[in-house]
């Protein structure tokens with residue numbers, strides 16, 4: 001027997017032994033590395049099972065999967081990567097303006113018959129109630145800024161009507177800084193951070209206002225007592241713009257809305273606000289939520305000023321100029337309803353951050369006016385929503401109609417939920433798809449002249465300063481003093497070598513009221529030395 005034969009015989013004799021030993025060793029080593037499958041814990045039994053986004057049960061949400069206890073992470077720990085990747089995408093772009101705000105649901109109740117002016121069905125019967133969602137905000141600050149600052153407050157109201165959602169996107173001020181939409185991005189750039197310094201700069205703010213004399217009325221308002229409301233509950237809301245109402249006979253009326261707070265107007269002084277903004281940046285949002293939690297439902301009395309269409313051409317002020325009010329003596333506010341907030345959103349991101357409001361959301365009986373700012377806004381908002389929230393933003397529960405449903409041939413896009421099932425996606429069709437009404441929401445208005453880059457027309461008493469002066473002269477002596485101090489503190493922040501900016505800014509207030517201009521000049525001189 002040669003060596004080879006001996007080896008074969010040995011192999012056959014001892015194979016079972018070698019094999020057993022190998023298998024046992026392997027099993028032993030596998031047992032060492034693999035932990036026991038743990039018992040289901042009592043804590044787990046009491047709570048629903050944690051899962052991945054795809055619904056598979058998740059074993060460990062506290063320790064990542066590694067190669068050995070001290071080793072590096074394993075690519076197969078997809079639960080970890082899903083968690084980190086989702087977290088990285090938790091933010092959507094903040095609103096380019098009005099980034100910071102709070103909101104709540106509520107009810108609008110009609111208290112007066114308005115059918116002579118509008119055929120809007122949600123305002124067709126005294127006592128009729130409509131669900132609403134109101135978001136109030138500051139304008140210039142970013143999402144993480146403080147509430148208690150000098151800034152207009154947004155007052156964006158959604159009515160969930162049976163004829164679709166009607167959005168009234170106003171402010172707590174009856175007027176605005178500018179009257180042409182093309183100036184809005186430039187204006188907002190001066191309110192936001194300077195491209196070089198990264199801070200808001202007094203130079204930019206006062207340069208723009210000084211060179212835009214139409215802002216004098218709103219700036220007087222903003223630096224007066226109402227410039228820093230004590231809370232969202234203690235301020236009024238206004239449509240600011242003029243809108244069209246039209247009745248069943250097709251007659252047109254121009255309207256401005258006022259929402260008068262039933263909590264009383266309360267404001268903060270500049271000093272009080274500086275302390276509050278530093279100690280409680282969320283003061284407005286917390287105040288609103290807690291009041292509703294306590295059952296103290298904030299409310300506003302709703303009024304409208306109504307101008308018959310025939311008055312517009314000869315009214316002493318251009319009725320579509322957003323820098324002007326209609327004095328109450330000319331068109332007295334008429335009380336028509338009550339707005340109450342009575343339910344907090346359950347999820348701020350879903351319902352407040354992702355809420356969208358558009359001045360172009362009208363219902364039958366209500367429409368736009370030729371206000372040049374409003375016309376620009378009719379485009380800007382839906383465009384912002386598509387970018388900020390997505391093309392299907394209006395499918396989210398807070399944004400979709402609650403008292404009717406939307407029926408369109410629009411389809412698909414990111415996060416489309418298939419709501420139209422098998423329905424045809426084109427028009428005209430012979431498959432019974434939704435059909436148009438042939439009834440425009442608003443009435444036609446006459447236009448004249450040639451196309452061109454026109455400034456808004458001026459009427460008999462229009463100029464950039466008259467209503468700012470009237471506002472100043474209405475103030476008590478104390479209010480005037482505080483206005484001068486606030487303006488002087490603001491203007492004196494302009495760079496020492498830019499007296500021209502200071503002079504232009506003061507010049508606008510002098511045009512509004514000579515006494516205001518004189519006092520401002522002295523106060524600024526004292527501060528700038």
Ligand code: HEM
Nearest residue numbers: 095098135154155156170171176181184240376377380384
């Ligand atoms: C042409 C002038 C204006 C333009 C282009 C403009 C544009 C915008 C844009 C892009 C947003 C962010 C929308 C979003 O991301 O959801 C916004 C928000 C807002 N704007 Fe304007 N805006 C203008 C004038 C005004 C005026 C005059 C008012 C008040 C009378 C106003 C009130 C608001 C309010 C309240 C919000 C916040 C809405 C919310 O809570 O979601 N805006 N604006």
